[in-house]
Amino acid sequence: MTDQTSLLSLPDVGGPAQPLLTVRGLTKHFPLKTGFLGRGAGVVRAVDELDFEVMKGETLGIVGESGCGKSTTSRLIMALMAPTSGEVVFDGRQVGSREMPLKEYRRQVQMVFQDSYASLNPRLTIEESIAFAPQVHGLSRGDSRARARDLLAAVGLNPDQFARRYPHELSGGQRQRINIARALALRPRLVLLDEPVSALDKSVEAQVLNLLQDLKGQFGLTYVFISHDLNVVQYMSDRVLVMYLGRVAEVGPVEAIYASAAHPYTAALLASRPSMDPDLRRTEPPLVGDPPNPINPPPGCRFHTRCGFAEPVCSTTVPVLHPAPAGQQAACLMVVPGSGHSRAPGSVARGIAA
């Protein structure tokens, strides 16, 4: 390994008990530009009042249907777009404040994109692409190149074979390995993986997932793993966050969520997985219809239009995250005692309905 004296991983600040990343009330509304001069046409509520934490050293999986705000969330965390409101706190320090200026934050948080081809500049060699970020942060050209070659070896690509080639000469799996190496070039502490394996073959997918697990231990990383593939999320994550229409539906340890989902949306998602057992295969989808329009989300619980357990109270009361029996938290009136839902704990009607 080449000795690179500068640009090492930044030290831990708040100790292991302090979350590495805290998201508070994160909201992103995209204005609709159809009216005169783009005014008064309403907004798309892509992400609405999102609250969650990522603990040090864990992998938080984020799942949800297309259009539920997963990618917007990742770009908000990366500070690639400004939130409408809310804040991101990294290791106890607010991002963008004086203690955590954006440039320092960017060294600590990096991202791997879904499209392995579009995320590599076609005019740069692999080596140059990986060395770009360290050079931006002041590492010399030679040291950056050396680091790039070390990282190529770390992601399982022979530096002599790959360092001086161009993205179009490589396969999708190889390109995604390079994107991972590029994300690690600044020695970040948190890596956002936005559907990193969705565009890969199943066999390559498994290789890349195992590589990610290895690198996590090797570099002491924390992952936020965004995917729509429930099996992949189950394999990768310690905790899972289920998103629906820009809100958290359920969050908790992966075992709790996969074994006994408390939110009907999570249950429907899990039931929609293709089964390996022919007897358990189902022909009718567990969820019907498309998610409602985020321009005009339904009042109350956003899922009540597609929920099998919806009652009148669901369209009037907005559920907040509440502890559920298996150890997770769910935003559903059925886990909130005294919410007025007939299936809520302690409800008089519960015995009859169940």
Added chain:
Amino acid sequence: MSTTTATPAVLALPEAAPVKGRGYWQGVGRRLSRDPVTLFFGFVLLLMALAILFAPWIAPHDPYQTSMIRRLRPIGFQDWRYPLGTDELGRDMLTRLLYGGRLSWFLGITPVLIAFVIGGTLGVVAGFAGGWVNMLIMRTTDVFYAFPSVLLAVAISGALGPGISNAMLSLTLVFIPQIIRVAESTTTSVRNLDYVESARASGAGAFTIVRAHVLPNVLGPIFVYATSLISVSMILASGLSFLGLGTKPPEPEWGLMLNTLRTAIYSQPLIAMLPGVCIFLTSMCFNMVSDGLRSAMDVRG
């Protein structure tokens, strides 16, 4: 014996030699070298460029030497000293075409080059900055777009008065908005790609991102578009000269020659056509070469 002892070393997996990838421009060069049409027209352009560049050495006569006796000699070898005949003032056509090409090429290429620099910069800025900067630059170009380019060139040239520099200025002004448009749309499409996002996420400033990630990916397409404008520029420049807004007689220039020779169109139609043939050939060659460049650069993956 030495060969047999060496066998086990050969059987072991050989250490792979370092691989150097083939870059984008190498690929473009390879595709161009397999495109005979583009190569042919490029070769014709090269010949013309050399001919007009070395006109003082090649040309058989003085381009300004008039003669009342030799007026409007026909094309051919009745008089071997004037293979392309003489014009209405008895000047050798071959000589004047060679000298005239210098000014015509200059008037064709210079405005496009200046417009490429100015329009390219403005377009990349508009495309990368977005927002109100984009709005300001693009709506201003729309004003220029409201007029047909010929009309605009004539109007600006007419307002500024005749002369080579004014003709070039008006042509530059005509081409800037067109190049801005192409530069802006190319830059906008590149700006939204993940590798630019990733560069932003690594903390690079706007200037670094444009230099390292945007320019290398947009300059090629903008340049190809600019080369396709050279032919338009030549024709417009000739048009301005024809209208008396560009070069002034007795300066040889293809457009102006077309104008002065129109008096001879009934007596020597072939000679009157010659400058037009030159303009047509050159602009067609530039178009073909720019088309070939475009298709050589278009391949992805």
